[in-house]
Amino acid sequence: MESRQIRVRFAPSPTGYLHVGGARTALFNWLFARNKGGLFVLRIEDTDLERSSGEMTRVILDSLQWLGIDWDEGPYYQAQRSRLHAENAQRLLEQGKAYRCFCSPEELERKRQTAAEKKQAWIYDRACLQLDQKQADARAREGIASVIRFRVPDSGETAFEDIIQGPIRFENRLIEDFVLTRSDGMPTYHLSVVSDDIEMQITHIIRGADHISNTPKQVLLYQALGHPVPRLGHLPLILGSDKKRLSKRHGATSVEIYREQGILPEAMANYLALLGWSPGSGQEVFSIEEMVERFDLSRINKANAVFDPAKLEWINAQHIQRMELGVMAARVRSWLAKEGMLADSFAVDEKTMQSAVNLLRSRCKTLKDFTTWGRAFFVEQFEIDPAGREKYLSNPAAAAALADLASQYQSLEEFSLESTERVLRGIAAERGLKAGDLIGAARVAVTGNPVAPGLFEVLLYLGRERTVMRLKKAAGKA
């Protein structure tokens, strides 16, 4: 029994950057398709010409690619397909499943207002449904603008079995005769989506729960158009820390921003997947391949989830630590390039780059940390942290010891982990300093920071020449 191939789609409106909610919707569709050997279709819903832009489309595609989400078909552009959609409306009109409505937007707005003031529910009152063919034609001839409205059944109910939410039902009498085409002839959202999903043979529609209320209208449309309804699954929404729907108010909401902050795409996808889905095994850190392998629509949660930047950061740190060293080094290299530090860097050869990353990675939560906190591991120009200077380099004794350390390192036969430590401890003992304090002073001198990887490993990484130079410089300034 060969079942039809699964076809899913992601259909963003290019009215802004790729929102984390949208990114998760795309990811779940993609994971589902990849897990089932299905096809992932990308469609740009750019029918709102006012708010859509080609630039936004470009950014959204770029963000998807960055996340590792690739598409098998598309991108299709919905605006280019309006003629097709309008034809469907025309057909429904001819079949009596839709009718022309001449009510003006102002008139409708007035009725809505009145109802709202009386705290009454209001849906379109079907004033124009009474018009017969002749009357309608007459109005059209008078030049009165009209829209095409879908004729919703008066009774009964429209129900569907949601893959994620379970059975959902709506009474038809509470569903409005919604607009199919606007007065300028352009199709509206419901018509476009359904027409395209039919045309593109979408088998599973996985989207945000904010579309649940739209669904009965679309189900009705499928039925009127004589097409089976695809399987529907509505994902819980992503909320801000105040439990309100995640929006600009909450700060970083586009995946673009997290990318700029140094979040790895693997970590972003990993965290997003955990918002509403869990494998049930307790595992939380996955590679993309593991996610594809484990993903299962039946394990998606029904309740909304609060976006937690702290956990995202932790997931990111985990990926930074676990990623293959060579791959991670390449990421850091690109980050350095992006920051304009690569040209001045002394850590350009692969071996040195890997050593630096190896030393720093367990202490970095984002790529940004490598070039800010870890700056001294890549370039010679770095600032000494004021607090570190105050704590370790402010007294003359430390400065003198540092100068001594520099000269002894210079004449050391072998510059090793063991010898550098022995010399330092010797100097500390000789001068009545605590070893920890001298280590701290040296650390600040060579890394600019009171917090860094183990000192002697750092010295070895930097090499004798660079170490001596930095020690002398700090000693001179102290």
Added chain:
RNA sequence: GGCGCUAUCGUCUAACGGUUAGGACGCGGCCCUCUCAAGGCUGAAAUACGGGUUCGAUUCCCGUUAGCGCUACCA
């Protein structure tokens, strides 16, 4: 206002009638230690409320409450 959806630690979640309600982030403590991370151990922290059904409810049903969503000639 109407309609719809949801409800386990602060947050993300596990449990698919029987568990001392588990894990993770974050927070606190201890260990490790040249600082800080990482790592290991550990502590505090939850089934919204009220009724049923059942020998037994986090789990099934109803109600209440709360939150969210939709309510356009936007998508």
